[in-house]
Amino acid sequence: MTSEVLELPAHELDLATRPAAIAPVVELPESLLLARLRRKDPAAFEQLVKTHQDRVFDFCVRMVGDREEAFDLTQEIFVSIHLHLDKFRHDAKLSTWIFRISKNHCLNRLKYLKRRGRGRSDDYGEANELAINDSVGAPSGPDELLEASRERAWVHRAIAELDEDQRMLVALRDIEGLSYEEIVEITELPEGTVKSRLHRAREKLVGILERLEQQAAHRGE
Amino acid sequence: MRTELSKAEVERLFIGAADGALEGRDADRLEDDPALKLKLSKYQSALKLLKETPKEKAPPALASVILRRVRRRRIWGRNAQAMQLQEYAVPMQVIVPILLGVLVAAFLVFAAP
Numbered sequence: 001m002t003s004e005v006l007e008l009p010a011h012e013l014d015l016a017t018r019p020a021a022i023a024p025v026v027e028l029p030e031s032l033l034l035a036r037l038r039r040k041d042p043a044a045f046e047q048l049v050k051t052h053q054d055r056v057f058d059f060c061v062r063m064v065g066d067r068e069e070a071f072d073l074t075q076e077i078f079v080s081i082h083l084h085l086d087k088f089r090h091d092a093k094l095s096t097w098i099f100r101i102s103k104n105h106c107l108n109r110l111k112y113l114k115r116r117g118r119g120r121s122d123d124y125g126e127a128n129e130l131a132i133n134d135s136v137g138a139p140s141g142p143d144e145l146l147e148a149s150r151e152r153a154w155v156h157r158a159i160a161e162l163d164e165d166q167r168m169l170v171a172l173r174d175i176e177g178l179s180y181e182e183i184v185e186i187t188e189l190p191e192g193t194v195k196s197r198l199h200r201a202r203e204k205l206v207g208i209l210e211r212l213e214q215q216a217a218h219r220g221e
Numbered sequence: 222m223r224t225e226l227s228k229a230e231v232e233r234l235f236i237g238a239a240d241g242a243l244e245g246r247d248a249d250r251l252e253d254d255p256a257l258k259l260k261l262s263k264y265q266s267a268l269k270l271l272k273e274t275p276k277e278k279a280p281p282a283l284a285s286v287i288l289r290r291v292r293r294r295r296i297w298g299r300n301a302q303a304m305q306l307q308e309y310a311v312p313m314q315v316i317v318p319i320l321l322g323v324l325v326a327a328f329l330v331f332a333a334p
Contacts (some may be wrong), residue, residue: 045291049284057279071280078287155274176270196254199232202239206267 030094037085049078052095055176056102062171063106064113065160077105092185099178100186103168110164150216158208166201173198226250245267248328 036044056077060070069184080101088097159167172178173194183194226234234250237243238261251258 005264042288042292046284046288049287053279053283053287054276057283058277061277067277070277071283074279076281076289079290082291082294151270152274155270171272173276174268175276177272195236196232199236202235202264202267205271206263209267209270210263 019058034088034094038183040085045082047095048081052098053078055095056098057164059099059102059171060106061160062175063103063167064109064165065156069109069113073105073109077102080105091135093182096178096182096185099172099176099182103186107164137178154209154212157212158205161208165197166204169194169198170201170205174202227256231257235261238265239268 033044035049037048053074057070057074060073060077061067064070064073077098082100083099088094089191159170162170168187169183172183173180178186180194183189184191187194189197234243234247234257251261273295
């Protein structure tokens with residue numbers, strides 16, 4: 001863990017609903033972007049960050065279940081990408097390579113957090129759920145919105161209860177919507193293993209969601 | 222007669238259903254087995270919930286923080302390279318006496334009868 005991570009005050013972390021502070025850049029085709037990245041063009045790297053930061057951040061939040069950790073982790077991932085751009089095999093897809101680096105960083109961070117006895121925010125506490133609900137749009141009153149918000153919180157909690165590998169597969173396939181070929185490349189697992197682990201993860205998820213629903217019904221929510 | 226599906230068969234069936242590639246005979250099988258059909262419906266509801274979960278957006282400050290770190294690393298890298306070169310550079314205190322020595326030696330060689 002480097003001490004170089006730039007910390008931001010909490011209010012800046014919750015700016016997801018505000019308009020972006022940085023002007024959007026015109027997207028280049030991947031081959032052109034890669035050529036410019038190989039020439040170490042800072043503008044190309046800036047575009048890479050802006051194009052992929054949301055997906056990487058989302059993946060990190062699913063994996064570590066903590067927005068602050070995900071914020072640090074996403075920084076580490078892009079710094080690592082910048083450092084290892086020369087090692088990128090040009091027959092691979094850039095997004096797959098980025099997810100592969102992200103997966104490795106997330107698993108390492110989870111190991112570190114486990115050793116340290118969890119992250120900065122509570123395990124998967126109410127505060128974190130609230131932050132997540134805020135970032136994706138809090139319910140503005142009507143029952144359907146409240147229901148949607150509750151379902152969102154259940155999904156986050158259920159994902160957090162999965163094993164790391166199961167969480168990773170669910171995040172890659174069911175949330176990020178990657179193909180099996182891409183997941184095989186990212187995880188370095190055979191397709192059959194990916195499918196059967198994914199199936200087990202989904203079954204476990206169904207069980208957790210059922211349990212959460214029953215608990216809510218029991219509390220009279 | 223309906224036979225109980227093995228774990229592997231259930232897995233193949235559910236994965237196929239989730240990917241929208243359920244074969245005709247599997248669909249028939251589901252019709253014959255209400256318990257399995259119910260299980261699949263719960264499985265698909267959970268999947269729907271996952272897919273409909275709104276994506277987390279990166280905080281707007283994130284890109285600028287990353288770019289600042291990368292820029293700092295690049296500058297630091299250049300400085301480190303310059304320092305490394307300085308470390309290996311031969312100091313003037315060594316170069317001047319050597320040059321003088323070479324000149325004197327050359328003079329002595331050429332001046333010798």
